[in-house]
Amino acid sequence: MNNLNPCESVQEKLSAYLDNELTQQEQQRMHVHIKNCPECTALLSELTALQSDVKGTLLEGIESMDSRSLQAIMQDKPARWLSAFGWGLLIIGALLLGGFFVWQFTTELLADNSVPWWVRFGILGFYCGLFLLFLGVLRQRLVARKTDKYKKVNI
Amino acid sequence: MQTTENPYLQWYPGALALARNLLGCHASAEDVLQTSISKTLGSSALPIDEAAQRVWFFKVVRNGCFDYLRDQKRFNADADIEEAVGFSDTPDLVDASQRQQWVRAALLTLSSEQREIIVLRDVNDLSYADIAHILQLNSGTVMSRLHRARMALRQALLMLEKSHPVSTQATSATSSPGGTHE
Ligand SMILES: [Zn+2]
Numbered sequence: 001m002n003n004l005n006p007c008e009s010v011q012e013k014l015s016a017y018l019d020n021e022l023t024q025q026e027q028q029r030m031h032v033h034i035k036n037c038p039e040c041t042a043l044l045s046e047l048t049a050l051q052s053d054v055k056g057t058l059l060e061g062i063e064s065m066d067s068r069s070l071q072a073i074m075q076d077k078p079a080r081w082l083s084a085f086g087w088g089l090l091i092i093g094a095l096l097l098g099g100f101f102v103w104q105f106t107t108e109l110l111a112d113n114s115v116p117w118w119v120r121f122g123i124l125g126f127y128c129g130l131f132l133l134f135l136g137v138l139r140q141r142l143v144a145r146k147t148d149k150y151k152k153v154n155i
Numbered sequence: 156m157q158t159t160e161n162p163y164l165q166w167y168p169g170a171l172a173l174a175r176n177l178l179g180c181h182a183s184a185e186d187v188l189q190t191s192i193s194k195t196l197g198s199s200a201l202p203i204d205e206a207a208q209r210v211w212f213f214k215v216v217r218n219g220c221f222d223y224l225r226d227q228k229r230f231n232a233d234a235d236i237e238e239a240v241g242f243s244d245t246p247d248l249v250d251a252s253q254r255q256q257w258v259r260a261a262l263l264t265l266s267s268e269q270r271e272i273i274v275l276r277d278v279n280d281l282s283y284a285d286i287a288h289i290l291q292l293n294s295g296t297v298m299s300r301l302h303r304a305r306m307a308l309r310q311a312l313l314m315l316e317k318s319h320p321v322s323t324q325a326t327s328a329t330s331s332p333g334g335t336h337e
Contacts, residue, residue, distance in 0.1 A: 015302035019276065021283045047305055050258075050312070054277045057258040058172040 006033060010040050018047055102127075162205065163195040163212050169279035170216045176262070176270045177220040187219040210288045213275070217289060261311035269304035276301055 010033050016022050017030045034040045105127075109120050167188065174184035194215055195201065202208050262270055275286050283297045290297070 012302065013298070015305055016283070016298045019283070019301075021298065046309060050305065050309055051277045053254060053258050054262070054273060054308070057255040057262075058176070058274060058278050059168055060255060062168045062171055 007037060007040055010034065010037070011043060014040070014044055014047060018044060018051065161192070161195060162208060163192060166209060166212055166279070167192070169274075170213060172278045173213070173271065173274045174216055174220050176274050177217070177267060178223060183223055184220075187216060187223055191215045191219050206285070209281070210285050213279070213281070213285075213289045217271075257312055257315045261308055261315055264311040265304060265307055269300070269307060272297070272301050273304050273308065 010030055013022060013026070013030060017027060017034075020027070022030065034044055106124060109115075109123060112120065170191070171184055171188050174187045175181055178184050178187065191212065195212065202211050262273070265273070272286065272290070275281050275289065276283075281289070283294045283301075286292075286301075287294045287297045292300070
Protein backbone atom coordinates (compact mmCIF):
# COMPACT_ATOMS: atom_id res chain seq x y z
CA MET A 1 0.00 0.00 0.00
CA ASN A 2 2.90 2.37 0.59
CA ASN A 3 3.61 1.82 -3.10
CA LEU A 4 0.52 3.87 -3.97
CA ASN A 5 1.94 7.28 -3.13
CA PRO A 6 5.05 7.21 -5.33
CA CYS A 7 2.93 5.90 -8.21
CA GLU A 8 0.47 8.71 -7.81
CA SER A 9 3.15 11.37 -7.94
CA VAL A 10 4.82 9.63 -10.87
CA GLN A 11 1.60 9.30 -12.83
CA GLU A 12 0.84 12.97 -12.38
CA LYS A 13 3.98 13.74 -14.33
CA LEU A 14 3.71 10.88 -16.75
CA SER A 15 2.56 13.08 -19.62
CA ALA A 16 5.44 15.45 -19.10
CA TYR A 17 7.80 12.49 -18.93
CA LEU A 18 6.38 11.13 -22.15
CA ASP A 19 6.81 14.53 -23.79
CA ASN A 20 10.36 14.87 -22.48
CA GLU A 21 9.43 18.09 -20.71
CA LEU A 22 10.89 17.37 -17.26
CA THR A 23 14.31 18.34 -16.01
CA GLN A 24 16.97 15.73 -16.61
CA GLN A 25 16.99 14.88 -12.92
CA GLU A 26 13.24 14.38 -12.75
CA GLN A 27 13.24 12.46 -15.99
CA GLN A 28 15.85 10.14 -14.51
CA ARG A 29 13.90 9.65 -11.29
CA MET A 30 10.74 8.84 -13.22
CA HIS A 31 12.65 6.41 -15.40
CA VAL A 32 13.91 4.49 -12.38
CA HIS A 33 10.45 4.19 -10.90
CA ILE A 34 8.75 3.23 -14.15
CA LYS A 35 11.31 0.53 -14.87
CA ASN A 36 10.40 -1.17 -11.61
CA CYS A 37 6.66 -0.58 -11.68
CA PRO A 38 4.45 -2.57 -14.05
CA GLU A 39 1.44 -0.37 -13.38
CA CYS A 40 3.20 2.85 -14.37
CA THR A 41 4.84 1.12 -17.32
CA ALA A 42 1.43 0.02 -18.56
CA LEU A 43 -0.04 3.50 -18.22
CA LEU A 44 2.94 5.02 -19.98
CA SER A 45 2.65 2.69 -22.94
CA GLU A 46 -1.09 3.33 -23.08
CA LEU A 47 -0.54 7.08 -23.16
CA THR A 48 2.16 6.68 -25.80
CA ALA A 49 -0.15 4.66 -28.01
CA LEU A 50 -2.94 7.16 -27.45
CA GLN A 51 -0.68 10.00 -28.52
CA SER A 52 0.12 8.46 -31.88
CA ASP A 53 -3.50 7.37 -32.35
CA VAL A 54 -4.67 10.95 -31.86
CA LYS A 55 -2.12 12.24 -34.33
CA GLY A 56 -3.01 9.62 -36.90
CA THR A 57 -6.72 10.18 -36.48
CA LEU A 58 -6.72 13.94 -36.65
CA LEU A 59 -4.34 14.20 -39.59
CA GLU A 60 -6.25 11.52 -41.47
CA GLY A 61 -7.60 12.88 -44.72
CA ILE A 62 -6.01 16.29 -44.31
CA GLU A 63 -3.16 15.74 -46.75
CA SER A 64 -5.33 15.58 -49.85
CA MET A 65 -7.47 18.49 -48.78
CA ASP A 66 -4.30 20.34 -48.01
CA SER A 67 -2.92 20.56 -51.55
CA ARG A 68 -6.28 21.67 -52.86
CA SER A 69 -6.54 24.34 -50.19
CA LEU A 70 -3.04 25.61 -50.87
CA GLN A 71 -3.94 25.95 -54.52
CA ALA A 72 -7.02 27.88 -53.52
CA ILE A 73 -4.97 30.22 -51.37
CA MET A 74 -2.47 30.85 -54.12
CA GLN A 75 -5.26 31.55 -56.60
CA ASP A 76 -6.97 33.62 -54.00
CA LYS A 77 -4.22 36.24 -53.91
CA PRO A 78 -4.67 37.66 -57.44
CA ALA A 79 -8.41 37.40 -56.94
CA ARG A 80 -8.18 39.60 -53.87
CA TRP A 81 -6.01 42.11 -55.72
CA LEU A 82 -8.48 42.22 -58.58
CA SER A 83 -11.40 42.79 -56.26
CA ALA A 84 -9.50 45.54 -54.39
CA PHE A 85 -8.69 47.16 -57.73
CA GLY A 86 -12.31 46.84 -58.81
CA TRP A 87 -13.57 48.50 -55.64
CA GLY A 88 -11.02 51.28 -56.05
CA LEU A 89 -12.22 52.03 -59.59
CA LEU A 90 -15.83 51.88 -58.49
CA ILE A 91 -15.28 54.37 -55.67
CA ILE A 92 -13.32 56.78 -57.88
CA GLY A 93 -16.05 56.58 -60.52
CA ALA A 94 -18.77 57.18 -57.95
CA LEU A 95 -16.92 60.16 -56.49
CA LEU A 96 -16.41 61.73 -59.92
CA LEU A 97 -20.02 61.21 -60.95
CA GLY A 98 -21.29 62.44 -57.59
CA GLY A 99 -19.02 65.48 -57.75
CA PHE A 100 -20.21 66.31 -61.24
CA PHE A 101 -23.90 66.18 -60.29
CA VAL A 102 -23.37 68.12 -57.08
CA TRP A 103 -21.50 70.81 -59.03
CA GLN A 104 -24.25 71.00 -61.65
CA PHE A 105 -26.93 71.11 -59.02
CA THR A 106 -25.33 73.83 -56.92
CA THR A 107 -24.42 76.10 -59.82
CA GLU A 108 -27.95 75.78 -61.22
CA LEU A 109 -29.51 76.37 -57.84
CA LEU A 110 -27.36 79.38 -57.04
CA ALA A 111 -28.02 80.88 -60.47
CA ASP A 112 -31.78 80.33 -60.26
CA ASN A 113 -33.26 83.69 -59.31
CA SER A 114 -36.90 82.59 -59.31
CA VAL A 115 -36.43 81.04 -55.85
CA PRO A 116 -35.62 83.28 -52.86
CA TRP A 117 -31.94 83.06 -51.76
CA TRP A 118 -32.73 81.64 -48.31
CA VAL A 119 -34.64 78.68 -49.83
CA ARG A 120 -31.68 78.03 -52.11
CA PHE A 121 -29.27 78.04 -49.18
CA GLY A 122 -31.67 75.90 -47.17
CA ILE A 123 -31.71 73.21 -49.85
CA LEU A 124 -27.94 73.41 -50.19
CA GLY A 125 -27.47 73.10 -46.43
CA PHE A 126 -29.81 70.13 -46.32
CA TYR A 127 -27.81 68.23 -48.94
CA CYS A 128 -24.46 69.20 -47.41
CA GLY A 129 -25.70 67.94 -44.03
CA LEU A 130 -26.77 64.63 -45.52
CA PHE A 131 -23.39 64.25 -47.18
CA LEU A 132 -21.48 64.98 -43.96
CA LEU A 133 -23.60 62.49 -42.02
CA PHE A 134 -22.83 59.88 -44.66
CA LEU A 135 -19.10 60.61 -44.37
CA GLY A 136 -19.33 60.28 -40.59
CA VAL A 137 -20.95 56.84 -40.77
CA LEU A 138 -18.47 55.72 -43.42
CA ARG A 139 -15.54 56.79 -41.28
CA GLN A 140 -16.93 55.00 -38.23
CA ARG A 141 -17.27 51.81 -40.25
CA LEU A 142 -13.75 52.03 -41.64
CA VAL A 143 -12.20 52.69 -38.24
CA ALA A 144 -14.12 49.79 -36.71
CA ARG A 145 -12.93 47.51 -39.47
CA LYS A 146 -9.32 48.56 -39.09
CA THR A 147 -9.15 48.16 -35.32
CA ASP A 148 -10.92 44.84 -35.65
CA LYS A 149 -8.26 43.54 -38.01
CA TYR A 150 -5.56 44.88 -35.77
CA LYS A 151 -7.01 42.97 -32.84
CA LYS A 152 -7.20 39.75 -34.77
CA VAL A 153 -3.55 39.84 -35.68
CA ASN A 154 -2.06 40.96 -32.43
CA ILE A 155 -3.90 39.25 -29.59
CA MET B 156 4.93 21.87 -49.67
CA GLN B 157 8.43 22.79 -50.76
CA THR B 158 7.10 24.38 -53.91
CA THR B 159 5.94 27.48 -52.06
CA GLU B 160 8.13 29.86 -50.18
CA ASN B 161 5.66 30.70 -47.46
CA PRO B 162 7.11 29.10 -44.32
CA TYR B 163 3.73 29.07 -42.64
CA LEU B 164 2.39 26.46 -45.00
CA GLN B 165 4.39 23.70 -43.31
CA TRP B 166 2.11 24.00 -40.28
CA TYR B 167 -1.05 23.96 -42.36
CA PRO B 168 -2.21 20.36 -41.70
CA GLY B 169 -1.76 20.54 -37.93
CA ALA B 170 -3.31 23.98 -37.74
CA LEU B 171 -6.25 22.75 -39.81
CA ALA B 172 -6.68 19.87 -37.36
CA LEU B 173 -6.75 22.41 -34.54
CA ALA B 174 -9.32 24.59 -36.30
CA ARG B 175 -11.51 21.59 -37.06
CA ASN B 176 -11.48 20.60 -33.43
CA LEU B 177 -12.31 24.08 -32.27
CA LEU B 178 -14.99 24.78 -34.86
CA GLY B 179 -16.40 21.37 -35.54
CA CYS B 180 -16.91 22.22 -39.17
CA HIS B 181 -14.48 21.36 -41.92
CA ALA B 182 -15.49 24.11 -44.31
CA SER B 183 -15.22 26.92 -41.77
CA ALA B 184 -11.94 25.49 -40.48
CA GLU B 185 -10.55 25.83 -43.99
CA ASP B 186 -11.89 29.37 -44.21
CA VAL B 187 -10.14 30.31 -40.97
CA LEU B 188 -6.90 28.74 -42.22
CA GLN B 189 -7.10 30.62 -45.50
CA THR B 190 -7.64 33.88 -43.69
CA SER B 191 -4.72 33.09 -41.40
CA ILE B 192 -2.44 32.23 -44.31
CA SER B 193 -3.41 35.39 -46.13
CA LYS B 194 -2.44 37.35 -43.01
CA THR B 195 1.05 35.91 -43.34
CA LEU B 196 1.12 37.28 -46.89
CA GLY B 197 0.01 40.77 -46.04
CA SER B 198 1.47 41.52 -42.64
CA SER B 199 4.77 43.34 -42.42
CA ALA B 200 5.40 42.79 -38.72
CA LEU B 201 5.93 39.04 -38.74
CA PRO B 202 8.37 37.34 -36.38
CA ILE B 203 11.65 36.37 -37.96
CA ASP B 204 12.73 33.14 -36.34
CA GLU B 205 10.79 30.00 -37.06
CA ALA B 206 9.80 29.10 -33.51
CA ALA B 207 8.21 32.51 -33.00
CA GLN B 208 6.54 32.35 -36.41
CA ARG B 209 4.96 29.07 -35.44
CA VAL B 210 3.63 30.35 -32.12
CA TRP B 211 2.34 33.47 -33.87
CA PHE B 212 0.63 31.43 -36.57
CA PHE B 213 -1.14 29.16 -34.12
CA LYS B 214 -2.27 32.19 -32.15
CA VAL B 215 -3.70 33.72 -35.32
CA VAL B 216 -5.48 30.49 -36.24
CA ARG B 217 -6.86 30.09 -32.74
CA ASN B 218 -8.09 33.67 -32.58
CA GLY B 219 -9.55 33.26 -36.03
CA CYS B 220 -11.54 30.30 -34.73
CA PHE B 221 -12.80 32.19 -31.70
CA ASP B 222 -13.75 35.18 -33.84
CA TYR B 223 -15.62 32.83 -36.11
CA LEU B 224 -17.42 31.23 -33.20
CA ARG B 225 -18.26 34.64 -31.79
CA ASP B 226 -19.67 35.66 -35.14
CA GLN B 227 -21.71 32.51 -35.23
CA LYS B 228 -22.98 33.26 -31.72
CA ARG B 229 -22.35 29.74 -30.64
CA PHE B 230 -19.55 30.33 -28.23
CA ASN B 231 -21.09 28.27 -25.48
CA ALA B 232 -23.14 25.94 -27.59
CA ASP B 233 -20.71 23.06 -27.22
CA ALA B 234 -23.47 20.62 -28.00
CA ASP B 235 -24.01 22.07 -31.47
CA ILE B 236 -20.34 21.99 -32.24
CA GLU B 237 -19.90 18.45 -31.08
CA GLU B 238 -22.74 17.31 -33.19
CA ALA B 239 -21.02 18.87 -36.16
CA VAL B 240 -17.56 17.50 -35.39
CA GLY B 241 -19.07 14.08 -35.31
CA PHE B 242 -19.98 11.92 -38.16
CA SER B 243 -22.15 13.89 -40.54
CA ASP B 244 -19.36 16.18 -41.67
CA THR B 245 -16.67 13.58 -42.20
CA PRO B 246 -16.84 12.05 -45.65
CA ASP B 247 -13.60 10.08 -45.28
CA LEU B 248 -14.70 8.44 -42.08
CA VAL B 249 -15.74 5.32 -43.91
CA ASP B 250 -12.08 4.61 -44.51
CA ALA B 251 -11.09 5.29 -40.94
CA SER B 252 -10.37 2.26 -38.81
CA GLN B 253 -12.59 1.37 -35.89
CA ARG B 254 -9.89 2.62 -33.55
CA GLN B 255 -9.81 6.00 -35.29
CA GLN B 256 -13.58 6.29 -35.09
CA TRP B 257 -13.37 5.64 -31.40
CA VAL B 258 -10.61 8.16 -30.92
CA ARG B 259 -12.79 10.72 -32.72
CA ALA B 260 -15.80 9.86 -30.63
CA ALA B 261 -13.75 9.92 -27.43
CA LEU B 262 -12.33 13.35 -28.31
CA LEU B 263 -15.87 14.65 -28.61
CA THR B 264 -16.56 13.79 -25.00
CA LEU B 265 -13.82 16.21 -23.90
CA SER B 266 -14.25 19.93 -23.44
CA SER B 267 -12.93 22.04 -26.31
CA GLU B 268 -10.25 23.30 -23.92
CA GLN B 269 -9.02 19.75 -23.45
CA ARG B 270 -9.28 18.91 -27.14
CA GLU B 271 -7.35 22.01 -28.03
CA ILE B 272 -4.38 21.27 -25.79
CA ILE B 273 -4.21 17.66 -26.98
CA VAL B 274 -4.22 18.78 -30.60
CA LEU B 275 -1.51 21.35 -29.96
CA ARG B 276 0.77 18.82 -28.32
CA ASP B 277 0.03 15.48 -29.96
CA VAL B 278 -0.73 16.58 -33.50
CA ASN B 279 1.57 19.58 -33.74
CA ASP B 280 4.37 18.51 -31.38
CA LEU B 281 4.53 21.95 -29.83
CA SER B 282 6.63 22.27 -26.68
CA TYR B 283 4.95 23.09 -23.37
CA ALA B 284 6.59 26.52 -23.51
CA ASP B 285 5.09 27.20 -26.95
CA ILE B 286 1.68 25.93 -25.87
CA ALA B 287 1.91 28.15 -22.80
CA HIS B 288 2.50 31.11 -25.12
CA ILE B 289 -0.35 30.23 -27.42
CA LEU B 290 -2.87 29.59 -24.66
CA GLN B 291 -1.49 32.32 -22.39
CA LEU B 292 -0.97 29.94 -19.49
CA ASN B 293 2.07 29.06 -17.42
CA SER B 294 3.99 25.87 -18.18
CA GLY B 295 2.81 24.16 -14.99
CA THR B 296 -0.81 24.65 -15.99
CA VAL B 297 -0.06 23.33 -19.46
CA MET B 298 1.47 20.22 -17.92
CA SER B 299 -1.43 19.47 -15.61
CA ARG B 300 -4.16 20.40 -18.09
CA LEU B 301 -2.62 18.25 -20.78
CA HIS B 302 -2.26 15.30 -18.46
CA ARG B 303 -5.84 15.60 -17.24
CA ALA B 304 -7.03 15.86 -20.83
CA ARG B 305 -5.14 12.74 -21.83
CA MET B 306 -6.43 10.80 -18.85
CA ALA B 307 -9.97 11.91 -19.71
CA LEU B 308 -9.46 10.80 -23.30
CA ARG B 309 -8.13 7.46 -22.15
CA GLN B 310 -11.11 7.04 -19.85
CA ALA B 311 -13.53 7.89 -22.64
CA LEU B 312 -11.86 5.37 -24.95
CA LEU B 313 -12.04 2.67 -22.32
CA MET B 314 -15.74 3.35 -21.89
CA LEU B 315 -16.31 3.17 -25.64
CA GLU B 316 -14.40 -0.05 -25.98
CA LYS B 317 -16.31 -1.51 -23.09
CA SER B 318 -19.65 -0.61 -24.62
CA HIS B 319 -18.79 -2.06 -28.06
CA PRO B 320 -16.68 -5.11 -27.28
CA VAL B 321 -17.32 -7.22 -30.37
CA SER B 322 -17.69 -4.73 -33.19
CA THR B 323 -13.93 -4.42 -33.86
CA GLN B 324 -13.57 -8.07 -34.56
CA ALA B 325 -16.64 -8.12 -36.77
CA THR B 326 -15.65 -5.15 -38.95
CA SER B 327 -12.01 -6.08 -39.38
CA ALA B 328 -12.97 -9.66 -40.23
CA THR B 329 -15.48 -8.65 -42.90
CA SER B 330 -13.41 -5.85 -44.35
CA SER B 331 -10.41 -8.01 -45.17
CA PRO B 332 -11.46 -11.53 -46.12
CA GLY B 333 -8.01 -12.26 -47.53
CA GLY B 334 -6.63 -12.33 -44.03
CA THR B 335 -3.71 -10.07 -44.94
CA HIS B 336 -4.47 -7.50 -42.24
CA GLU B 337 -2.03 -6.74 -39.43
ZN1 LIG C 1 4.32 3.14 -10.29
